[in-house]
Amino acid sequence: MGNGRFIAFEGGEGAGKSTQARMLADILEQRGFEVVLTREPGGTPGAEVIRNLLLDPPGNGWGAEAEALLFAAARADHVARTIKPALERGAWVISDRFVDSSRAYQGGAGHVGDEAVQALHAIGSGGLRPDLTILVEIDERRMLERLAERDGDDSDAIGGRSREYHRAVGQAFHDLAGRDPDGFAVIDGGGSPDEVQARVLAAIESFLDTQS
Numbered sequence: 001m002g003n004g005r006f007i008a009f010e011g012g013e014g015a016g017k018s019t020q021a022r023m024l025a026d027i028l029e030q031r032g033f034e035v036v037l038t039r040e041p042g043g044t045p046g047a048e049v050i051r052n053l054l055l056d057p058p059g060n061g062w063g064a065e066a067e068a069l070l071f072a073a074a075r076a077d078h079v080a081r082t083i084k085p086a087l088e089r090g091a092w093v094i095s096d097r098f099v100d101s102s103r104a105y106q107g108g109a110g111h112v113g114d115e116a117v118q119a120l121h122a123i124g125s126g127g128l129r130p131d132l133t134i135l136v137e138i139d140e141r142r143m144l145e146r147l148a149e150r151d152g153d154d155s156d157a158i159g160g161r162s163r164e165y166h167r168a169v170g171q172a173f174h175d176l177a178g179r180d181p182d183g184f185a186v187i188d189g190g191g192s193p194d195e196v197q198a199r200v201l202a203a204i205e206s207f208l209d210t211q212s
Contacts, residue, residue, distance in 0.1 A: 042078070064106050132184070
C-alpha cells in the first residue's frame, strides 16, 4: 500500500466516537491530507444496504451468527471498494467502527467467539487491521444519558438492546484493548468534544510526525 494511514474509532453506544471521527477528519483535511471518512456497517452502496438490514431487520431480527456473517460481508465490500483504494493512493482513512466492533458485539456480547469473527474477517477482508484503533470509553451512567439524548424511544435494533448486553460489549472492547496495547489507544470520552479530541490527537501524534 501507499503512505496512507488507517484509523478506526470504536466504543459502545453513546461513547462519542462518531463525533470524534468527524472532528479528526476535519483537522487532518485542514492540515492538507486527503481524508476518507467512512463508517461500518456501510461505506459502499452494497454495504449500506446491509446496514439497513442489520439496524432495521425484517421479522424477528437476526441471531448473533447471522449478524456476524452480514457484518463480515459488508466489511469485505467496504475494504475492497473504499478502504484499500484510499490507502493505496496515500489517503488517511478514518472509519467509525471496523472489525473490533464485530469482535465486541457479536464475538463477545453475542457469544459467537473471537476466533470465529476473526476467521470471517480473514476470509472476507484479508485480516486487514487499522494502523491504530482508538477506543473511546465512557462510564455506564453517561452512556445511558447519551443514548436517551440521541435516540429517545427510537433506538435501532442494536442500540436498543438491554443494559446487560451493552455492558458486555463495553467489557469486550476493554479486554480487546488490554490484549493489544500497541494496536489500541484507549481514550477517556469524558469532558467536552474538544477535550476528547485533544486526547485523540495525542494518540496519533507519532503518525503525524512521520508524514509532516
